[in-house]
Amino acid sequence: xAAKVIVLTSGKGGVGxxxxxxxxxxxxxxxGHRTVVIDFDVxxxxxxxIMGCERxxxxxxxxxxxxxxxxxQALIKDKRNDSLYVFPTSQTRDKDALKxxxxxxxxxxxxxxxxxxxxxxxxxxxxxxxTALYFADVxxxxxxxxxxxxxxxxxxxxxxxSKSRRAERNMDPVAVHLLLxxxxxxxxxxxxxLAIEDVKEILSIPMLGxxxxxxxxxxxxxxxxxxxxxxxxxxxxxxxxxxxxxxxEQREMRFLKTxxxxxxxxxxxxx
Amino acid sequence: MRLLDFLFPERRNTALVARDRLKIVLAHxxxxxxxxxxxxxxxxxxxxxxxxYVEIRDDMLRVNVASAGETxxxxxxxxxxxxxxxxxxxxxxxxxxxxxxxxxxxxxxPSSPPPWVKPG
Numbered sequence: 441x442a443a444k445v446i447v448l449t450s451g452k453g454g455v456g457x458x459x460x461x462x463x464x465x466x467x468x469x470x471x472g473h474r475t476v477v478i479d480f481d482v483x484x485x486x487x488x489x490i491m492g493c494e495r496x497x498x499x500x501x502x503x504x505x506x507x508x509x510x511x512x513q514a515l516i517k518d519k520r521n522d523s524l525y526v527f528p529t530s531q532t533r534d535k536d537a538l539k540x541x542x543x544x545x546x547x548x549x550x551x552x553x554x555x556x557x558x559x560x561x562x563x564x565x566x567x568x569x570x571t572a573l574y575f576a577d578v579x580x581x582x583x584x585x586x587x588x589x590x591x592x593x594x595x596x597x598x599x600x601x602s603k604s605r606r607a608e609r610n611m612d613p614v615a616v617h618l619l620l621x622x623x624x625x626x627x628x629x630x631x632x633x634l635a636i637e638d639v640k641e642i643l644s645i646p647m648l649g650x651x652x653x654x655x656x657x658x659x660x661x662x663x664x665x666x667x668x669x670x671x672x673x674x675x676x677x678x679x680x681x682x683x684x685x686x687x688x689e690q691r692e693m694r695f696l697k698t699x700x701x702x703x704x705x706x707x708x709x710x711x
Numbered sequence: 712m713r714l715l716d717f718l719f720p721e722r723r724n725t726a727l728v729a730r731d732r733l734k735i736v737l738a739h740x741x742x743x744x745x746x747x748x749x750x751x752x753x754x755x756x757x758x759x760x761x762x763x764y765v766e767i768r769d770d771m772l773r774v775n776v777a778s779a780g781e782t783x784x785x786x787x788x789x790x791x792x793x794x795x796x797x798x799x800x801x802x803x804x805x806x807x808x809x810x811x812x813x814x815x816x817x818x819x820x821p822s823s824p825p826p827w828v829k830p831g
Contacts, residue, residue, distance in 0.1 A: 587729050594737050598744050631724035638730045642737060 443551035446558050446686075447576040448619075449600075451592030453563030455584045456621040459657060459667065461560035462490045463676070464580065466666035467683030469524035473555040476515065479529035480572035481562035482538050488528045491518065492664025502530035505542035511549055520669060525554075538571050547575055565599060574605050578615045578686070580648060584622045585634040593618075593643055617648035619682060624653045625698045636696065649682025651675050652695040746776050761789060766797045 448461040458481075465477035478501065479487035488494040493516045499509035518524035527550075530537065550557050561572035573579060579600050583593040600614050601607055607614070620639055627633035640647055656673035660666065667676040668683075674695045681691045743750075754774040761767050767789070775786045791797075 587733055590733055591736065591740075594740070598741070628726065631726050634726050634729055634733075638726070642730070642733050 443554055444556050444577045445547060445551075445575050446556060446578040446580060447561055447573045448559065448580045448582055449561040449569060449573050449596050450563065450582040450589065451565060451569075451596040452584075452589045455582050455589050456651070456657075457563070457582045458487055458490050458560050459661065460580065460582050460619055460621060460651070460679070461558055462487065462666040463668045463679040464683055464686070465556070465558040466518075466521065466524055467668045467680050468556045468558070468686075469518070469521045470668060470680070471683065471687065472523060474523045474553065475556040475558060476525040476527055476550055476554045477558040477560060478527040478550075479560050480538070480568055481560065482529050482535060482568055483531060483533050484562065485529045485531050487560050488516075488526065489664060490661055491516075491526045491666065493518070493526050493528075494664070497528045500528050500530040501546070502532055502537045504546055505537070505539060511546065520665075535567055538568055540571060540574065543571055544575065565595065569596075570599070570603060573600055573614075574603070576600070576604060576614050577606070578617070579604075580617050580619050580686075581643070581645065582619050582621055583639060583643070585620060585624075585628070585636075585639055587634075590634070590639055590642060597643065597645065616645045617686070618643055618645050619648050619651065621651040622653045623650050623696075625696055629698050636693075647693075648685055649678055650693055650696060651678045651682075742775065750774050750776065757787065757789075762799065764799060765791060766799055767791070 446464070448457050448464065450457050458479075461477055465475050468475040477487065477491070479485055480501075481487075482502065485497075485500075488497050496516050499514035501514070503509040504511055504514050514527060516526040516528065518526065547557060559572045559576065562568040573596075581593045581596060583589050597616055600616060604614050606612060618640065620636060623636070624633055628635045636647070636650055652674050654667075654673060654675035656670055657667055657675050660670060660673070660676075667673050668679050670676045678695055681694060684691045754772060757774065758767065758769060758772050761772060771790045771792070773786075773788045773790075775788075777784045777786060
């Protein structure tokens with residue numbers, strides 16, 4: 441199987457790109473696929489923290505691009521799953537360090553070893569974000585049910601259709617999927633939050649998954665554990681469903697109904 | 712009734728407001744997304760020319776490019792206030808003899824002849 445490059449992008453910051461990149465990469469690894477997750481946010485390294493490997497970073501993406509380190513010196517093997525690797529970014533303030541030909545060379549080398557290359561894009565539509573999406577075969581648009589996030593997602597979808605390598609070379613377009621995060625069925629019922637159907641209709645791209653707003657996501661990032669490793673987390677289950685759909689499976693959407701919590705669960709339960 | 716309204720205030724469905732606002736703004740942005748880069752400059756120059764003759768505001772002139780299949784359409788809409796055209800006082804239309812004025816024309820290369828000059 442040819443390796444696939446998956447970018448998680450959104451335009452807007454703070455919608456859950458890194459959380460989702462960590463969860464999707466870990467989910468693919470749990471399904472037995474050799475997966476590497478790359479941090480493209482040069483200068484604002486955070487994927488290492490979310491993946492819980494911040495103390496094992498020696499060399500980074502820019503070191504490898506510049507030829508100062510070998511790929512296998514920079515890749516960090518996940519301690520929970522043998523198929524999962526983390527490729528941290530640099531903390532340099534030189535935003536142009538991410539050279540397109542260098543990135544291409546590194547991605548080509550990764551394609552020899554891995555089934556999936558998951559790229560965690562920085563926010564915005566500047567150099568880093570464009571470089572992250574340029575080589576993508578698949579794009580996961582991380583969106584919150586909120587006006588500014590939906591608008592920025594629409595902008596990024598337009599950029600994918602015109603500025604990606606597949607667009608420039610008139611190849612099959614990037615397969616674009618919507619991942620709706622921080623969804624709260626209760627607030628949708630109260631008419632306070634855009635419903636799934638609204639966002640789907642406005643952006644008109646296929647829905648990969650809906651991740652419910654969940655306390656377990658913050659717990660996961662606190663401890664540096666991708667949320668799919670928490671078997672009790674609804675968000676983790678929803679991410680695993682999304683990974684299944686990414687692999688071509690039919691999965692019913694879950695966690696979309698308002699849940700009636702018993703008094704006991706409200707007191708002692710976990711989200 | 713007032714007491715009922717007070718006790719059970721009808722909460723506005725703000726999600727619907729969000730949806731409708733998004734639909735409108737995105738329709739507008741998608742239309743201008745694929746537009747050529749020169750459109751704003753073209754729009755400004757057209758505004759300057761029209762503004763020499765009639766009163767016009769910036770939002771009354773719209774320039775759009777649409778394409779369908781093999782055809783591209785450059786669409787220029789000029790909407791004027793009210794039923795009557797209001798000529799600009801002391802504008803170009805009021806002048807009995809229009810002064811020959813250099814018309815600024817955007818050309819890729821200023822040294823090359825304008826397109827209506829026959830070569831040779």
